Amino acid sequence: xxMDPVLTRVIERCREGDRDAFEEVxxxxxxxxxxxxxxxxxxxxVAEDVCQxxxxxxxxxxxxxxxxxxxxxxxxxxxxxxxxxxxxxSRFQVLAERFGxxxxxxxxxxxxARLDLARALDQLAPDHRAAIVxxxxxDLSVEETASALGAPVDTVKSRLKTALRRLRELxxxxxxx
Amino acid sequence: MSDxxxxxxxxxxxxxxxxVPQLPRELRGRIRxxxxxxxxxxxxxxxxxxxxxxxxxxxxxxxxxxNQQVIINALPAGIRQLIQPTPTPQPFVCTDRPGGNPSVSxxxxxxxxxxxxxxxxxxxDFSSGxxxxxxxxxxxxxxxxxxxGQPVTLDGSAGVKLILRNxxxxxxxxxDSKPGFPALREVTQLGVFEGVLTYGLGLxxxxxxxxxxxxxxxxxxxxxxxxxxxxxxxxxxxxAPSATALGQFQCVDASGxxxxxxxxxxxxxxxxxxxYDRIVFEFSPGTGAVPPYTVTRQSSxxxxxxxxGQPVTLxxxxxxxxxxRNTTAYGxxxxxxxxxxxxxxxxxxxQLGDFEGVNSWGLGLARxxxxxxxxxxxxxxxxxxxxxx
Numbered sequence: 001x002x003m004d005p006v007l008t009r010v011i012e013r014c015r016e017g018d019r020d021a022f023e024e025v026x027x028x029x030x031x032x033x034x035x036x037x038x039x040x041x042x043x044x045x046v047a048e049d050v051c052q053x054x055x056x057x058x059x060x061x062x063x064x065x066x067x068x069x070x071x072x073x074x075x076x077x078x079x080x081x082x083x084x085x086x087x088x089x090s091r092f093q094v095l096a097e098r099f100g101x102x103x104x105x106x107x108x109x110x111x112x113a114r115l116d117l118a119r120a121l122d123q124l125a126p127d128h129r130a131a132i133v134x135x136x137x138x139d140l141s142v143e144e145t146a147s148a149l150g151a152p153v154d155t156v157k158s159r160l161k162t163a164l165r166r167l168r169e170l171x172x173x174x175x176x177x
Numbered sequence: 178m179s180d181x182x183x184x185x186x187x188x189x190x191x192x193x194x195x196x197v198p199q200l201p202r203e204l205r206g207r208i209r210x211x212x213x214x215x216x217x218x219x220x221x222x223x224x225x226x227x228x229x230x231x232x233x234x235x236x237x238x239x240x241x242x243x244n245q246q247v248i249i250n251a252l253p254a255g256i257r258q259l260i261q262p263t264p265t266p267q268p269f270v271c272t273d274r275p276g277g278n279p280s281v282s283x284x285x286x287x288x289x290x291x292x293x294x295x296x297x298x299x300x301x302d303f304s305s306g307x308x309x310x311x312x313x314x315x316x317x318x319x320x321x322x323x324x325x326g327q328p329v330t331l332d333g334s335a336g337v338k339l340i341l342r343n344x345x346x347x348x349x350x351x352x353d354s355k356p357g358f359p360a361l362r363e364v365t366q367l368g369v370f371e372g373v374l375t376y377g378l379g380l381x382x383x384x385x386x387x388x389x390x391x392x393x394x395x396x397x398x399x400x401x402x403x404x405x406x407x408x409x410x411x412x413x414x415x416x417a418p419s420a421t422a423l424g425q426f427q428c429v430d431a432s433g434x435x436x437x438x439x440x441x442x443x444x445x446x447x448x449x450x451x452x453y454d455r456i457v458f459e460f461s462p463g464t465g466a467v468p469p470y471t472v473t474r475q476s477s478x479x480x481x482x483x484x485x486g487q488p489v490t491l492x493x494x495x496x497x498x499x500x501x502r503n504t505t506a507y508g509x510x511x512x513x514x515x516x517x518x519x520x521x522x523x524x525x526x527x528q529l530g531d532f533e534g535v536n537s538w539g540l541g542l543a544r545x546x547x548x549x550x551x552x553x554x555x556x557x558x559x560x561x562x563x564x565x566x
């Protein structure tokens with residue numbers, strides 16, 4: 001795959017352990033990673049943690065990046081980290097509610113309520129929300145979304161369909177037949 | 178099929194994302210602090226070098242080698258540099274040059290230049306060590322200031338950008354000087370920001386260079402050849418440039434524009450005119466400025482989409498890649514994202530990406546053609562003319 005020659009050289013320097021070169025990678029892709037994480041995890045502080053962990057993992061694994069654009073590669077790491085962060089937070093919330101502390105974190109929402117899109121997105125399962133973000137925010141095709149999520153294409157199609165239906169229900173939007 | 182709800186969803190996600198305007202400085206620092214150097218050897222580098230040198234030296238003495246130069250040549254390069262007083266001048270080469278030491282943090286104490294037989298020399302003096310640097314050649318003398326993004330054009334028709342990392346500039350350094358030498362026409366400081374000091378060097382023509390890293394005091398020397406054949410900025414063009422009232426067709430990459438704020442791409446038009454094919458990118462009224470752009474020539478029609486990284490191949494055998502910054506087609510451009518005008522030179526134009534304020538297009542060309550780029554106003558347009566036989 002063709003890659004910008006300047007970027008190729010930056011990645012080569014990263015492989016050799018040049019931390020300044022890696023800072024150029026952070027400068028180039030940091031905002032994209034942070035925004036994607038923020039849309040999936042729905043929390044600013046958690047998104048920053050995800051962004052940090054994404055780049056630290058990328059640094060540790062930079063030698064596995066061969067003739068590949070770093071953007072999609074970072075995107076895969078960030079998406080997986082975001083989904084994992086959502087699941088960790090969900091487990092913490094279950095425990096917190098069980099012990100009667102930190103209650104009231106989770107918003108109970110009736111499906112009849114007319115929510116705005118932001119709150120409706122909050123209600124989706126993390127892997128469904130990740131599919132929505134990759135497909136509708138990053139404009140990735142279904143195949144590209146599947147590649148980023150490491151899931152079969154049919155699974156991603158199903159997730160997108162289910163997520164869209166759920167969002168329509170939550171916001172009271174009519175489906176176009 | 179995309180419906181109104183999906184359009185609203187897409188707009189909402191872009192709006193939410195725009196609430197994160199930049200990567201926070203504190204987060205950048207956390208990442209920097211978390212990135213640890215990777216140990217490559219069980220033994221530390223100085224110990225390894227010393228052990229290797231001692232071993233080689235002992236071996237040489239054991240076999241009765243008395244010639245000092247033979248012993249020196251047998252030493253590792255790092256040790257050899259320390260004991261050899263003068264580095265051998267390198268040949269002039271016509272490529273970009275990275276170098277320096279990433280672990281060095283330093284200050285530029287002086288930057289000076291001089292004419293010599295066969296070359297113009299630029300010397301950058303440092304207070305302590307030579308930092309990590311990149312020397313990047315470019316076919317124009319147009320640069321962008323850091324961090325303002327403002328374009329600046331230096332004397333000359335080609336340029337070299339010098340990026341010094343972990344480096345500060347002394348306040349006494351001149352910001353801009355015009356030596357007016359045969360090769361070196363202008364030297365200007367493009368920016369000092371977050372430990373990165375950048376210089377733009379304006380050259381009379383694309384010129385090969387020689388880079389030396391010297392010590393006592395630590396300094397970086399860049400020589401620009403002033404004799405011998407000048408390199409061409411691009412592969413052999415099939416069409417000779419010709420002058421017209423609108424400007425010359427040139428067989429080099431182009432860049433320009435001005436960052437006056439976000440810009441929306443509104444329309445794209447194509448047409449054949451006598452002697453050239455024209456593609457026009459029209460922008461919505463607003464800033465009144467053509468956004469910062471680069472047009473890069475390539476000897477294939479293989480492109481990479483942004484941000485997916487997926488390869489895409491357009492019609493034709495040569496290509497142009499147009500990248501416009503602070504620009505989006507989202508919300509204003511209603512046309513096709515894959516145009517196939519089928520003109521003599523311009524066969525296809527496809528949007529490669531529209532993400533995070535960067536809008537990019539690939540143009541598939543029938544042959545390796547020279548081009549002319551114009552920035553027009555009322556309405557604001559970027560025009561690319563592609564020369565036809």
